Amino acid sequence: MAEKASESSNSISLNTVDGKIFKVSPTIANQMQTIQSLIKAYDSSRVISLPHVNAFHLSKIIEYLEGKSATTVSAVKEFEAQFMKDLSLKQLKGLLIAVGYLKVNELLELMPKTVAKLIENKSVEFLRKFFGIVNDFTPSEEAKIREEIAWAFDGVDED
Amino acid sequence: MESTSMQNLPEQLISEILLRLPVKLLVSLKCVCKSWFSLISNTEFAKLHFDLTAPHNHKHLVSVSVYDHGTKLRIHYIDLEGSLEDRYVNFLSPFSSSPLSTNTNIHIYDVCRGFILLGHSLNYTRTPLNFIVWNPLNGIHKMFPYYSILSQQCSFRCRFEYVASRDDYFLIIAWIQNLQGGLLGVKYFEFLSMKTFSCLQVDAMRLPYTKHQNWRQTDFSFVDGAIHWLATSDNGHSVRSIIAFDFIESNVSEIPLPQDDFVNDPCVNSLRLEVIGECLCLLNGPKEQPSFAEIWMLKEYKVKSSWTKYNYVPAYVIPQCSFTPIYFIKGGEIVGLNQKSILVKLNEKGEQIYCYDDHFFWEHDFHIYTESLISLPSGYMQA
Numbered sequence: 164m165a166e167k168a169s170e171s172s173n174s175i176s177l178n179t180v181d182g183k184i185f186k187v188s189p190t191i192a193n194q195m196q197t198i199q200s201l202i203k204a205y206d207s208s209r210v211i212s213l214p215h216v217n218a219f220h221l222s223k224i225i226e227y228l229e230g231k232s233a234t235t236v237s238a239v240k241e242f243e244a245q246f247m248k249d250l251s252l253k254q255l256k257g258l259l260i261a262v263g264y265l266k267v268n269e270l271l272e273l274m275p276k277t278v279a280k281l282i283e284n285k286s287v288e289f290l291r292k293f294f295g296i297v298n299d300f301t302p303s304e305e306a307k308i309r310e311e312i313a314w315a316f317d318g319v320d321e322d
Numbered sequence: 323m324e325s326t327s328m329q330n331l332p333e334q335l336i337s338e339i340l341l342r343l344p345v346k347l348l349v350s351l352k353c354v355c356k357s358w359f360s361l362i363s364n365t366e367f368a369k370l371h372f373d374l375t376a377p378h379n380h381k382h383l384v385s386v387s388v389y390d391h392g393t394k395l396r397i398h399y400i401d402l403e404g405s406l407e408d409r410y411v412n413f414l415s416p417f418s419s420s421p422l423s424t425n426t427n428i429h430i431y432d433v434c435r436g437f438i439l440l441g442h443s444l445n446y447t448r449t450p451l452n453f454i455v456w457n458p459l460n461g462i463h464k465m466f467p468y469y470s471i472l473s474q475q476c477s478f479r480c481r482f483e484y485v486a487s488r489d490d491y492f493l494i495i496a497w498i499q500n501l502q503g504g505l506l507g508v509k510y511f512e513f514l515s516m517k518t519f520s521c522l523q524v525d526a527m528r529l530p531y532t533k534h535q536n537w538r539q540t541d542f543s544f545v546d547g548a549i550h551w552l553a554t555s556d557n558g559h560s561v562r563s564i565i566a567f568d569f570i571e572s573n574v575s576e577i578p579l580p581q582d583d584f585v586n587d588p589c590v591n592s593l594r595l596e597v598i599g600e601c602l603c604l605l606n607g608p609k610e611q612p613s614f615a616e617i618w619m620l621k622e623y624k625v626k627s628s629w630t631k632y633n634y635v636p637a638y639v640i641p642q643c644s645f646t647p648i649y650f651i652k653g654g655e656i657v658g659l660n661q662k663s664i665l666v667k668l669n670e671k672g673e674q675i676y677c678y679d680d681h682f683f684w685e686h687d688f689h690i691y692t693e694s695l696i697s698l699p700s701g702y703m704q705a
Contacts, residue, residue: 285347
C-alpha cells in the first residue's frame with residue numbers, strides 16, 4: 164500500500180479538454196515531448212492541462228505507449244498493426260493531430276506511415292477529396308504540369 | 323470510406339505523410355494544388371524523403387535510349403530486388419533545346435542518389451560530346467560545357483559521386499594513358515565540384531603505390547569520399563593492400579586486407595576490388611575444384627575486423643567460374659552475370675532462381691539506380 168502511494172506521488176496528472184484526469188508514470192509522460200517540456204517548466208505535482216487533446220485520444224496514446232513495450236520485435240509489430248486497425252479514419256485523423264501536438268515520436272513515425280499506405284496508388288482527384296484540398300491551379304497550369312510528368316500517371320487507379 | 327476524413331490536417335502532418343509515399347506517386351501529386359507543388363519541389367523535403375525511403379526502395383539496373391523523335395529519353399529499369407522484371411518509362415529529354423537525333427548514341431556513365439550522368443555522341447563512338455547530369459524524376463539537369471575538351475584523343479573513366487561531408491557532388495574523371503610495358507594506367511584524376519565548379523587535378527603518378535599496382539590499372543572504386551584501388555607494394559616482399567585517396571582532405575591511407583592466404587598472395591591476379599551496396603568488396607575466383615568462389619566484404623569502412631567472407635557460387639555450377647557479381651540482397655541472394663553474359667539471380671546456395679535473358683550485358687553497363695527527387699546543391703546554377 165505504502166509502495167503504491169509513493170508510485171502515485173511520482174505520477175503526473177494530465178487534464179484533457181473534456182475534463183478527464185489521467186495519471187501517468189514519468190516514463191510514459193516523457194515519451195510525449197510536449198509534456199516532457201511542460202514538466203521541466205512547471206512543478207510536476209501540478210495537473211497539466213491539455214487544451215487540444217481529448218480523453219479518447221490521450222487514452223489511445225497511453226495504450227500505445229504501454230503496449231509497444233512488448234518483448235519481441237514481432238510482438239511489437241503485431242501490436243502496432245492491431246492498434247492501427249482498430250481506428251476508424253475519423254479517429255485516425257483526430258489521433259494524428261493529438262500525436263502531432265504532444266509530439267509522440269514513435270507514433271509520429273507509425274501514423275503517417277499508416278496513412279501513406281492507405282493512399283498509395285490513389286489518384287490526384289481522390290487525394291484532393293481525401294485531404295479536402297481545393298485545386299488552385301488554372302486548368303491550363305494543371306495541364307502543363309501533367310504533361311511534364313506524364314510518366315507518373317501510368318497505372319494509377321482513377322477512383 | 324468518408325471522403326472528407328482528413329480535411330484541415332496541419333501542414334506539418336501532411337508533410338509527414340507525403341514523406342512516406344513512393345516517389346512516383348509523390349511526383350503525380352505535384353498537380354494537387356500550389357502548396358503541394360512547392361512542398362514536393364522543395365530541396366530539403368526531397369532530401370528527407372530520400373533518407374526515409376531510399377533504404378527500402380528497390381534498386382534497379384538502368385539504361386537509357388532516345389525516344390519519340392528525340393523529345394524524350396526512355397529509361398529501361400530491371401528490378402534487382404524482385405524477380406528481375408523490367409519496365410520502360412519515358413521522360414522529357416533534358417536536351418529539349420536541341421533534340422537528339424534518334425541515332426545518337428546516349429550512354430549512362432554513372433548514377434548517384436537519383437542523378438544520372440549521361441554522355442552523348444554521334445557515330446557510335448564512345449567519346450561523348452557532352453556530359454549532362456540529370457534527375458529524370460524532377461527534370462533537373464546541368465550540362466558541362468567544360469568537358470567539350472573530351473574530344474581530345476585520350477580515354478577516360480568517370481564517376482558522379484556525392485560527398486556527404488561537403489554536401490556536394492563531384493564529377494570524377496580518370497584520364498588513362500599507356501604506361502611502360504604496354505600497360506594502361508591513370509595519368510591524372512580530375513575532381514569537379516558541382517557547388518563551386520572548381521576543378522582539382524591530381525597527378526596520379528605521384529600518388530604512392532600507383533606505380534606498383536599491376537592489374538586493372540584503370541579501375542577505381544569510390545566509397546566514403548575517397549577513391550580506392552588495389553595495390554602491391556614492393557618493399558622487398560610484396561604486400562597487397564587497398565589504397566584510399568581522400569581528395570577532399572588530400573590524404574592517402576591504406577586499408578589492410580583480410581587475413582587470408584589467397585587474398586594476400588600477390589601471385590593471384592584474379593582478385594578484384596568493387597563496391598557492392600556501399601561496401602568495399604574483394605571478389606575472388608575459386609581456389610580449387612570443387613570449391614566456392616568468394617566475396618570478402620568490408621562491412622564497416624576501414625575496420626579490418628569487419629571483413630566478412632561469403633561463398634557465392636559453387637564452382638561446379640559454373641566450371642570456369644566467370645560469374646560476375648553485381649548486387650547483394652539481404653538474405654544471401656546475389657545478382658550477377660553468368661558465363662554467357664546473362665543477368666541471373668542466385669540464392670545463397672548458388673542456385674539460379676531468376677534470369678533476365680532479353681539481352682546480353684557488358685560489365686561496364688551496370689548502373690544500380692535508386693530514384694529520388696533530389697535537386698543539385700545550392701549555389702549551383704541550373705541550365
